[in-house]
Amino acid sequence: xxxxxxxxxxxxxxxxxxxxxxxxxxxxxxxxxxxxxxxxxxxxxxxxxxxxxxxxxxxxxxxxxxxxxxxxxxxxxxxxxxxxxxxxxxxxxxxxxxxxxxxxxxxxxxxxxxxxxxxxxxxxxxxxxxxxxxxxxxxxxxxxxxxxxxxxxxxxxxxxxxxxxxxxxxxxxxxxxxxxxxxxxxxxxxxxxxxxxxxxxxxxxxxxxxxxxxxxxxxxxxxxxxxxxxxxxxxxxxxxxxxxxxxxxxxxxxx
Amino acid sequence: xxxxxxxxxxxxxxxxxxxxxxxxxxxxxxxxxxxxxxxxxxxxxxxxxxxxxxxxxxxxxxxxxxxxxxxxxxxxxxxxxxxxxxxxxxxxxxxxxxxxxxxxxxxxxxxxxxxxxxxxxxxxxxxxxxxxxxxxxxxxxxxxxxxxxxxxxxxxxxxxxxxxxxxxxxxxxxxxxxxxxxxxxxxxxxxxxxxxxxxxxxxxxxxxxxxxxxxxxxxxxxxxxxxxxxxxxxxxxxxxxxxxxxxxxxxxxxxxxxxxxxxxxxxxxxxxxxxxxxxxxxxxxxxxxxxxxxxxxxxxxxxxxxxxxxxxxxxxxxxxxxxxx
Numbered sequence: 001x002x003x004x005x006x007x008x009x010x011x012x013x014x015x016x017x018x019x020x021x022x023x024x025x026x027x028x029x030x031x032x033x034x035x036x037x038x039x040x041x042x043x044x045x046x047x048x049x050x051x052x053x054x055x056x057x058x059x060x061x062x063x064x065x066x067x068x069x070x071x072x073x074x075x076x077x078x079x080x081x082x083x084x085x086x087x088x089x090x091x092x093x094x095x096x097x098x099x100x101x102x103x104x105x106x107x108x109x110x111x112x113x114x115x116x117x118x119x120x121x122x123x124x125x126x127x128x129x130x131x132x133x134x135x136x137x138x139x140x141x142x143x144x145x146x147x148x149x150x151x152x153x154x155x156x157x158x159x160x161x162x163x164x165x166x167x168x169x170x171x172x173x174x175x176x177x178x179x180x181x182x183x184x185x186x187x188x189x190x191x192x193x194x195x196x197x198x199x200x201x202x203x204x205x206x207x208x209x210x211x212x213x214x215x216x217x218x219x220x221x222x223x224x225x226x227x228x229x230x231x232x233x234x235x236x237x238x239x240x241x242x243x244x245x246x247x248x249x250x251x252x253x254x255x
Numbered sequence: 256x257x258x259x260x261x262x263x264x265x266x267x268x269x270x271x272x273x274x275x276x277x278x279x280x281x282x283x284x285x286x287x288x289x290x291x292x293x294x295x296x297x298x299x300x301x302x303x304x305x306x307x308x309x310x311x312x313x314x315x316x317x318x319x320x321x322x323x324x325x326x327x328x329x330x331x332x333x334x335x336x337x338x339x340x341x342x343x344x345x346x347x348x349x350x351x352x353x354x355x356x357x358x359x360x361x362x363x364x365x366x367x368x369x370x371x372x373x374x375x376x377x378x379x380x381x382x383x384x385x386x387x388x389x390x391x392x393x394x395x396x397x398x399x400x401x402x403x404x405x406x407x408x409x410x411x412x413x414x415x416x417x418x419x420x421x422x423x424x425x426x427x428x429x430x431x432x433x434x435x436x437x438x439x440x441x442x443x444x445x446x447x448x449x450x451x452x453x454x455x456x457x458x459x460x461x462x463x464x465x466x467x468x469x470x471x472x473x474x475x476x477x478x479x480x481x482x483x484x485x486x487x488x489x490x491x492x493x494x495x496x497x498x499x500x501x502x503x504x505x506x507x508x509x510x511x512x513x514x515x516x517x518x519x520x521x522x523x524x525x526x527x528x529x530x531x532x533x534x535x536x537x538x539x540x541x542x543x544x545x546x547x548x549x550x551x552x553x554x555x556x557x558x559x560x561x562x563x564x565x566x567x568x569x570x571x572x573x574x575x576x577x578x579x580x
Contacts, residue, residue: 013392013526016549026395041498097370120356122392125399127360127370127409135364140329140441144353144511156445159326160511161267161353164450164504169328172441178356180511181498215363217371217386217406219399225389225551226396231543231559238566245542246574248558252540254462254486254519255578 001055001113001150001173003046006103006133007074009033009064010123017224024221028093035070038118044182045148046116047078053150056080058112062102062211065091068203069194075201076193082201087208096124097215100132102208108137112174114155119143119178126216134176142169143178257404258291259344263335264309265354266299267326268447271308274350276417278410279311281377282348283420286313288379289345295426298334300324303428310424317430322437325447328357330440334433335362343368343405346384351411353511363407371401372409373529387414392528393551412533454505455489461518462488465508466496467531469524469545469564473501478568479523485575491515493531509534523564527552 011017012032020027046057058081059074061067071082085102094102107115117130120143134141146166147158157177159167171177234244249255260282264275279295286293295312297305300323306315316338322330335358339347343366349359351373363370374386384401386408401408457463464483466476476490483490490506497507508515510533518539525531525543527550535541543556544564553559560567 011391013394014547017391017394019395026391100364123390124372125388125390125397127363127372127407128356131356131360132364132370135361141357141361142328142442143357158448159353162511163513164507164511165267166448166450167325168445168448170443170445175441181494185499215367215369217369217399217401217408219397221398222390223396223398225393225554228554231541231553231556233553234558234560236560238562238570241544241560241562242567242570242574245558245560245571246578248540248542249486249519249575250578252519254540255575 001049001053002111003049003055003057003114003116004107004112005039005043005046005057005059006115006117006129007039007043007059007061007070008036008099008118008121008129009061009067010036010121013122019222019224025219026093026222033064033066036118036121038120038179040186041182042116042118042179043074043077043079044184044186045179047187048183049148049150050078058083060085060103060106062087062090062094062099062208064094071203072197072201073189073194075197076189077187081204083204083206085206085208088210090211094211095213095216096126096129096132098211098213099129100136102211103129103133104136105208106206110174114173115176116148116179117176119145119180125219128178130176130178137176140171140175141178142171142175144180145177146181147183148177257345258289259294260286260289260291261294261296261344261347262312263347263349263355263358264295264297265350265352266302266305271305273417274352274355274410274412276420277412277415278348278350279309279420280415280417281410283311285346285377285379285384289382291345294344296335296338298323298331303430306426306428307423309426310422311420312426314427314429317428318433319430320433320437322440325444326354327440327442327444329442330437332358332361333435333437333440336365337434338431339366345403345405346401347405347407349407349409351409356409359407359409366405368405368407369402370407370409371399373411374408375411375414377408389529392526394549411529413529451503451505454503457489457491457506457508458513458515460489462486463491463508463515463517463519464488464521464523465491465493465525466523467493467525468495470496471565473499475565476501478572482568482572482575485572485579488519493525522552522556523568525552526550527555
């Protein structure tokens with residue numbers, strides 16, 4: 001099967017999030033963007049399918065800035081092709097709807113049997129890209145998948161419900177599957193192979209339309225969460241904290 | 256219909272799920288603000304009997320069909336499309352769940368309805384539906400408006416008490432038959448795979464030592480296990496640990512794992528994302544250890560300390576052992 005994997009770049013949650021007081025939105029000036037973690041799982045699942053059944057894997061992303069390294073990393077891991085769509089306003093943040101529109105335009109020629117996307121992204125505010133993309137392409141969608149196998153020209157997605165319950169859903173292709181986790185953790189690739197890919201591989205570049213806001217509910221402002229009562233913070237080094245915790249555990253009847 | 260609110264009722268193996276009640280509670284508040292009525296949309300196979308459990312709604316529309324007996328994304332979407340064609344409400348609520356998210360975007364894109372996600376609370380002001388969405392792992396709250404004439408909202412738990420909507424009653428029940436051929440659905444439910452029950456059931460363990468991304472690497476989980484043993488508890492975890500294969504799914508606390516109500520929850524290197532906190536409806540004492548002082552878990556924890564978990568674990572284990580003699 002020929003598989004496409006869209007990669008969405010999202011704020012790195014390890015970094016501090018600031019709100020731009022003039023716009024009321026996330027301040028993107030110094031924001032570090034990283035590939036959405038579940039998209040990395042989607043790539044892993046695509047590579048597993050390629051290894052098992054043959055076919056090709058293409059990664060595709062909107063050029064929100066500094067995306068090349070992630071694309072070359074995907075190539076170093078085993079992707080056959082990397083596509084970057086450049087267009088106006090992408091760096092200021094793209095809604096899931098706009099992202100799905102642009103990806104649908106790039107993928108509508110039907111050369112892909114399967115599209116694997118992260119089932120959600122940490123910054124989704126108007127639904128998820130994979131589900132919207134399926135609807136725009138007029139093909140079926142199954143999300144929350146933790147495994148995908150090929151079976152007789154179709155695919156079977158293992159869908160995850162709460163409490164560890166799973167369901168097998170058979171899906172006709174072409175289809176979009178939203179990945180919650182790959183069968184195995186995403187593979188690691190050494191820097192030298194990424195450097196190698198940078199020298200040898202080429203990123204296909206395409207022009208996309210300007211990113212609009214249609215389809216997304218209007219966001220009027222953003223803010224940090226209201227601080228609750230908050231935790232009673234224990235100061236000191238690890239030894240002092242351990243000492244105090246033992247006292248707390250005794251007091252609470254745990255010890 | 257223009258001011259009505261519809262809720263997509265989710266069922267799993269013949270039971271109405273908790274998020275459905277959360278959405279009914281949310282839907283009731285929105286419908287009241289708009290002066291509209293609240294309709295529960297119940298799709299399934301042989302589900303008519305569940306309508307009596309949806310007393311919070313003013314009416315229930317039941318679509319009963321064998322193809323809808325277990326969640327089948329494309330068949331459910333066809334059936335919902337048939338309903339929405341006849342007249343769509345002001346707001347249509349879906350759960351931020353394995354089945355709700357499959358349907359919400361598909362239906363919205365077919366009709367061009369705008370989408371808001373993941374919404375925690377709503378209010379109606381001057382005839383407008385305002386929502387509060389939780390994003391960036393719980394570090395940011397986004398405020399927005401759900402535009403009309405029809406808007407789709409994907410709802411997460413936490414904003415409304417499901418118990419408030421768990422009322423019986425006799426709402427008006429309409430039965431609808433799908434006009435589309437559900438047999439033409441491009442997806443098909445095959446079978447359930449039952450969870451592994453050979454491991455301990457962490458929902459019954461009072462002392463949980465829970466590890467998250469901050470644990471760094473697999474080898475460090477042994478130290479957490481030693482601490483759990485010293486305290487007479489068990490090890491549990493957040494999603495990244497299970498995805499890495501460092502602990503089995505049976506140890507997962509959160510949306511896709513177990514829901515736990517421990518006496519002590521010691522969160523080691525867990526940030527407290529909304530998905531994780533879904534698995535922690537209550538606790539007696541929550542101790543959070545995380546070097547990120549802005550981790551959302553500190554907003555709810557009883558005690559916290561911004562020290563390195565790898566430094567803390569052996570020292571705490573040693574002191575616990577000493578205290579126990």
